[in-house]
Amino acid sequence: xxxxxxxxxxxxxxxxxxxxxxxxxxxxxxxxxxxxxxxxxxxxxxxxxxxxxxxxxxxxxxxxxxxxxxxxxxxxxxxxxxxxxxxxxxxxxxxxxxxxxxxxxxxxxxxxxxxxxxxxxxxxxxxxxxxxxxxxxxxxxxxxxxxxxxxxxxxxxxxxxxxxxxxxxxxxxxxxxxxxxxxxxxxxxxxxxxxxxxxxxxxxxxxxxxxxxxxxxxxxxxxxxxxxxxxxxxxxxxxxxxxxxxxxxxxxxxxxxxxxxxxxxxxxxxxxxxxxxxxxxxxxxxxxxxxxxxxxxxxxxxxxxxxxxxxxxxxxxxxxxxxxxxxxxxxxxxxxxxxxxxxxxxxxxxxxxxxxxxxxxxxxxxxxxxxxxxxxxxxxxxxxxxxxxxxxxxxxxxxxxxxxxxxxxxxxxxxxxxxxxxxxxxxxxxxxxxxxxxxxxxxxxxxxxxxxxxxxxxxxxxxxxxxxxxxxxxxxxxxxxxxxxxxxxxxxxxxxxxxxxxxxxxxxxxxxxxxxxxxxxxxxxxxxxxxxxxxxxxxxxxxxxxxxxxxxxxxxxxxxxxxxxxxxxxxxxxxxxxxxxxxxxxxxxxxxxxxxxxxxxxxxxxxxxxxxxxxxxxxxxxxxxxxxxxxxxxxxxxxxxxxxxxxxxxxxxxxxxxxxxxxxxxxxxxxxxxxxxxxxxxxxxxxxxxxxxxxxxxxxxxxxxxxxxxxxxxxxxxxxxxxxxxxxxxxxxxxxxxxxxxxxxxxxxxxxxxxxxxxxxxxxxxxxxxxxxxxxxxxxxxxxxxxxxxxxxxxxxxxxxxxxxxxxxxxxxxx
Ligand SMILES: Nc1ncnc2c1ncn2[C@@H]1O[C@H](COP(=O)(O)OP(=O)(O)OP(=O)(O)O)[C@@H](O)[C@H]1O
Numbered sequence: 001x002x003x004x005x006x007x008x009x010x011x012x013x014x015x016x017x018x019x020x021x022x023x024x025x026x027x028x029x030x031x032x033x034x035x036x037x038x039x040x041x042x043x044x045x046x047x048x049x050x051x052x053x054x055x056x057x058x059x060x061x062x063x064x065x066x067x068x069x070x071x072x073x074x075x076x077x078x079x080x081x082x083x084x085x086x087x088x089x090x091x092x093x094x095x096x097x098x099x100x101x102x103x104x105x106x107x108x109x110x111x112x113x114x115x116x117x118x119x120x121x122x123x124x125x126x127x128x129x130x131x132x133x134x135x136x137x138x139x140x141x142x143x144x145x146x147x148x149x150x151x152x153x154x155x156x157x158x159x160x161x162x163x164x165x166x167x168x169x170x171x172x173x174x175x176x177x178x179x180x181x182x183x184x185x186x187x188x189x190x191x192x193x194x195x196x197x198x199x200x201x202x203x204x205x206x207x208x209x210x211x212x213x214x215x216x217x218x219x220x221x222x223x224x225x226x227x228x229x230x231x232x233x234x235x236x237x238x239x240x241x242x243x244x245x246x247x248x249x250x251x252x253x254x255x256x257x258x259x260x261x262x263x264x265x266x267x268x269x270x271x272x273x274x275x276x277x278x279x280x281x282x283x284x285x286x287x288x289x290x291x292x293x294x295x296x297x298x299x300x301x302x303x304x305x306x307x308x309x310x311x312x313x314x315x316x317x318x319x320x321x322x323x324x325x326x327x328x329x330x331x332x333x334x335x336x337x338x339x340x341x342x343x344x345x346x347x348x349x350x351x352x353x354x355x356x357x358x359x360x361x362x363x364x365x366x367x368x369x370x371x372x373x374x375x376x377x378x379x380x381x382x383x384x385x386x387x388x389x390x391x392x393x394x395x396x397x398x399x400x401x402x403x404x405x406x407x408x409x410x411x412x413x414x415x416x417x418x419x420x421x422x423x424x425x426x427x428x429x430x431x432x433x434x435x436x437x438x439x440x441x442x443x444x445x446x447x448x449x450x451x452x453x454x455x456x457x458x459x460x461x462x463x464x465x466x467x468x469x470x471x472x473x474x475x476x477x478x479x480x481x482x483x484x485x486x487x488x489x490x491x492x493x494x495x496x497x498x499x500x501x502x503x504x505x506x507x508x509x510x511x512x513x514x515x516x517x518x519x520x521x522x523x524x525x526x527x528x529x530x531x532x533x534x535x536x537x538x539x540x541x542x543x544x545x546x547x548x549x550x551x552x553x554x555x556x557x558x559x560x561x562x563x564x565x566x567x568x569x570x571x572x573x574x575x576x577x578x579x580x581x582x583x584x585x586x587x588x589x590x591x592x593x594x595x596x597x598x599x600x601x602x603x604x605x606x607x608x609x610x611x612x613x614x615x616x617x618x619x620x621x622x623x624x625x626x627x628x629x630x631x632x633x634x635x636x637x638x639x640x641x642x643x644x645x646x647x648x649x650x651x652x653x654x655x656x657x658x659x660x661x662x663x664x665x666x667x668x669x670x671x672x673x674x675x676x677x678x679x680x681x682x683x684x685x686x687x688x689x690x691x692x693x694x695x696x697x698x699x700x701x702x703x704x705x706x707x708x709x710x711x712x713x714x715x716x717x718x719x720x721x722x723x724x725x726x727x728x729x730x731x732x733x734x735x736x737x738x739x740x741x742x743x744x745x746x747x748x749x750x751x752x753x754x755x756x757x758x759x760x761x762x763x764x765x766x767x768x769x770x771x772x773x774x775x776x777x778x779x780x781x782x783x784x785x786x787x788x789x790x791x792x793x794x795x796x797x798x799x800x801x802x803x804x805x806x807x808x809x810x811x812x813x814x815x
Contacts, residue, residue: 064352064418065390067156068117068136069143070397071181073107109397109405115139119406122399136409138416140390145397149188152392153198160314160390161199164299169313171382175348175412176394177404178321178341179285185394186318187274196295196316200266203299219298220266221257222273225374226291227340229333233374238273238293247374257298270295280337282330284323290337292344292375293318317379319345324404347373349411351383356414359385388420 110118116137141155160170172195174182188194193201203218222238223245235245237255245254260266278290295318300311320341323330330338347369354367370376370383382389393412395405 062388062420064415064420065140065156065159066138066412066416067141067143067152067390067392068139069147069152069181069185069392069394070109070111070117070145071184071394072145073397106399107397108399108402109395111142111144112137114141117142117409119402119409121406122402124399125402134406134409136413138413139393140416149185149192149194149198152185153195153202156390156392157195157199158202160388161202163388164297164312164314167312169315169387171315171317171379171387171389172392173317173319173348173389174392174394175319175345176321176408177396177401178282178288178323180321180394180396180401180404182318182321182392182394183287183289185392186316187270196270197263197267199314199316200260200270200297201263203297204263204266216299216301217259217261218266219257219259219296219300220269221255221296221298222269222294223252223255224277224291224293225344225378226278227337229336233340235374236276236291238276239269240272242276247378250377250380252378257296280334282323282334284327285321288323289318289320290341292320294375294378315379315382317375319348319375321345322404322407344373344375347376348383351376352415352418353411355383355385356418359419360417385418385420391415 106122108120108122110120112118112135116135116139119134119136121132143152143155157172160172163170174186176182184194186194186196188197200218200220203216220239223242224236224238225233226236227233235247235252237243237245239256239258242256243254245252247253258269260269273293273295277293279287280290282288295316297314297316298311299314320337322342322345323338325335325338350367350369350372354369357364358366366384370380376383381387391412393408395401395408397405
């Protein structure tokens with residue numbers, strides 16, 4: 001297999017490797033550019049692409065951009081201000097180490113094309129393992145060793161700058177082994193500035209968007225993370241009068257942000273920072289960086305109404321290169337610094353690999369490697385893929401650097417597959433910083449101002465061993481300038497310090513709190529409804545039990561009532577027995593009454609509550625009136641004497657329960673309801689002719705009750721007269737007498753008919769005998785009594801008279 005390394009002037013022809021490993025994706029064919037490279041070193045104009053004049057805006061989803069810059073094999077110090085490193089500062093003829101001579105003129109890395117390189121193991125390693133060449137492609141661009149700073153800026157930085165000016169924050173990191181040219185790429189030298197000065201220069205040359213109605217301001221903060229004698233990581237503000245910082249809760253406390261208005265101020269600030277940065281001489285680099293340097297450039301565009309249109313932060317990190325102890329030979333403090341540097345580089349790589357693995361397999365959690373170092377904690381958003389990041393890998397192509405280069409390329413190859421699909425900070429988010437600034441309280445602003453003042457007051461008392469000269473000489477001027485800058489921008493500083501707390505985070509927190517509140521309310525309402533439901537169920541059960549109790553009580557009450565009724569009946573029976581046993585006296589007052597209460601159930605009237613009431617007050621003993629009344633319901637008794645509802649008085653047993661018979665002195669018999677008022681109607685109302693068929697009518701309870709009765713007055717009268725023993729009771733008398741028919745007719749219809757009847761109805765003639773009898777019977781008092789009754793109820797009397805007319809007919813029949 002032919003060698004992929006392009007022939008160079010300094011590199012001898014390599015023996016063909018046994019195997020070629022491709023990482024990442026294998027390509028079946030070489031790219032035309034690689035073929036061109038294989039054909040021979042192209043001229044500079046064709047080998048290095050021209051800067052992209054108009055980079056396209058970054059898409060919403062794109063891979064992490066990884067650029068590879070290959071440092072020249074030999075660095076000359078021909079350019080003033082650019083000091084070559086110790087290892088590379090050999091000038092031909094000045095005595096280079098002979099043992100390193102063999103590998104100094106050979107390269108292990110060749111450029112295949114704009115995005116591909118081939119790493120070939122040196123001959124010294126052929127004996128130890130199988131010879132192989134590794135092809136690494138997929139880079140955003142590969143900068144050959146002779147690439148200028150401008151070309152790097154144009155290819156790698158300009159797209160970032162365009163996004164930055166549109167308001168998109170991003171991170172640019174230089175990563176590579178020690179002495180590979182990271183610091184040179186970032187900062188360059190006085191005569192050959194790096195991408196940072198070029199970027200700043202471009203900033204001030206960049207026209208404001210729109211029609212010039214807005215002004216753009218730039219703010220720069222610079223810091224370093226270092227380890228002092230292995231006692232842990234520390235942070236130092238590299239700006240003028242900068243102090244040690246603290247990083248708490250994703251917030252860099254005390255970091256100053258200096259506004260720069262022109263390129264000179266910016267370069268001066270950068271130069272001051274580079275002077276303050278921790279560097280040391282090692283066997284690999286005479287000015288090796290011993291800290292991780294971070295520069296934040298913030299752009300803020302203000303419109304004429306004073307509002308920030310948009311703002312973004314471009315973070316540039318120049319990491320200290322990883323060092324091999326065998327190669328550098330560090331000891332003591334340098335060795336401790338090497339451990340810190342290597343550890344930081346390792347954590348940085350772990351974060352990116354974890355991010356790549358997480359994106360490749362979402363089930364795999366994103367490891368929290370960022371917690372392992374201060375640098376990754378500070379750049380957490382970038383380590384978690386929330387913001388765009390660009391990597392510039394710097395390598396040395398010498399055979400002696402094969403291990404470092406191979407390690408870096410293997411580690412960084414997966415980085416190219418990292419995608420930025422969930423960018424938190426979309427471009428043109430004008431209100432983001434403004435809203436964030438509004439979250440800062442005045443107290444916080446005052447605190448920041450005090451910090452600046454305190455730092456000014458304590459000038460010279462801290463870190464005097466670092467930059468005493470420059471700080472002391474510019475103390476007065478810088479103090480005034482910093483106050484002018486920091487105080488007006490105190491809110492800006494606070495905003496920057498609180499940058500991790502973005503608007504999105506604040507909104508998310510607000511939404512989260514709102515969701516928590518809603519969830520809490522929902523839980524409260526759910527519990528309340530449960531309690532209410534339980535209470536209602538308990539009340540329902542209690543209600544059912546109460547209904548059952550009420551039902552049982554009703555039944556018990558019903559039974560009690562039945563018992564009471566039975567007891568009342570028994571009492572009445574006992575009373576009636578007592579009264580019946582009491583012998584009536586013949587000589588009692590004429591007003592004595594006979595009360596009889598008949599139990600219909602026993603007398604066969606069919607109505608249990610039936611009561612027979614007789615209400616007459618008979619005088620002269622010539623009239624027997626028995627009025628049947630009904631308190632609750634009427635019992636119909638036909639007027640016919642043969643009707644079964646009619647009672648014969650002589651059929652009433654003497655000891656009939658409930659029947660009380662009181663003998664009248666007039667030999668009249670009355671069976672009355674004692675509680676009911678009764679009215680007797682005089683037969684005279686019906687005329688003389690009808691007097692013989694007089695019916696005793698009773699008014700019961702104001703209710704017109706037609707009591708049809710027929711008295712065999714003749715028999716009664718005769719019985720009276722023929723009574724052998726005047727002292728006999730009426731019952732006995734009745735018993736022995738002829739039959740007395742007591743008829744009761746209680747009909748509502750009769751009452752109705754009675755109402756419509758007229759007393760002036762044509763009277764019917766009775767038989768002479770009956771008429772005579774009636775005349776005799778109707779006495780004197782009846783007439784008077786009937787008159788009184790008629791006064792009370794004339795209507796009823798009219799009805800009664802008509803009703804009696806029909807009764808008279810029956811009497812005729814019987815007579
Ligand atoms: N592309 C380049 N062209 C010319 N000189 C270079 C280039 N890259 C690096 N150098 C020189 O190589 C030397 C080492 O470079 P530099 O200090 O930038 O390495 P580094 O990666 O920053 O090392 P460290 O990690 O130890 O700080 C410097 O003298 C620098 O001038």
